[in-house]
Amino acid sequence: MFTQPQPKGSATTLAPGAERAVRLVRKKLLAGERIDVNALAAELEIDRTTLFRWVGNRDQLTMRAILSITIPTLRQIIAEADGAGGVKIARIMGEYARVSVEAEWFTHWIKRDPERALRLLTSKASPLQQHVVGAIEQLLIDEAETGPVGTPLPVRDLAYLLLRILESFVYADLIVGDEPDWTKVEPAVAALLRL
Template structure:
């Protein structure tokens, strides 16, 4: 694999899976993700690790995405209601999981500006992934033709994710306490449910 390998090629390398697994475990233990240390654990040099996972910020986001994927799948599988109610339930429960994860809150508090940039910017792989999940959920809920979405689904999914972010990161953005219930209520109001 060349040093300029695409992110898809990086993600497909078996070494990247092991590296992200180690990073995820360290992140969830509240430890700093140290590329040199993880490279040593894997028996490779830092340059090889960099080729596999990108820079430290990309590596951290990959670890967070690897936590978010199963969390969202679990939440969606057990979501209650239908239509807007189901989507609001998923939004509220996802916000709650994000707020209640002590390791995540610890990381956010350690470097809030970087965390917000990595998680909420348009270029964020995490935000892109979560928007895609909500877009798919909206497609499922509006597929039967019952009721019309208030916006085009990609825009609506993006707005839902921004609502969730505003309540999950409200302490960092506005100095208010994070509140998952408000995320659910706001999404329900948006979807008129």
């Protein structure tokens, strides 16, 4: 998992030229290659200005490619999770953490430029963080109807907190110098949800 392309017709569908650029960056990320905007433009047979017009700067292009991989991965994890209520939510968070830590391309990309990666992945402006918080928020709403969720926090706040728990274990090497440990995410989420 964590290698699937973004499905066509999604909310992040791009113009054909931009989609070609995102596909190329996705291919390079999955191969563990460095993203060089000049080389990308040359490979796409366009100039840098056209590439920037299509997809923005290198960080924006990289995040679009990462989103095109992680969105369907998270959707699949949610669709395949068993259980109900807080139990299901904890399992989903644990599984999402696992695939994040075990995706070699992802860890390789993070280790190449850790400060930039942490900023792109965890800042308030991060499209990845916004998407994942939104997905967790919807999951909390859906699962509150099927089983106990166990916390009085507003749904949006709880979704953000759950993602921060996941990030603290997945990006532990960048934050505090510890090894990433996805196995702690499910029990930590379960404890917060009072399961």
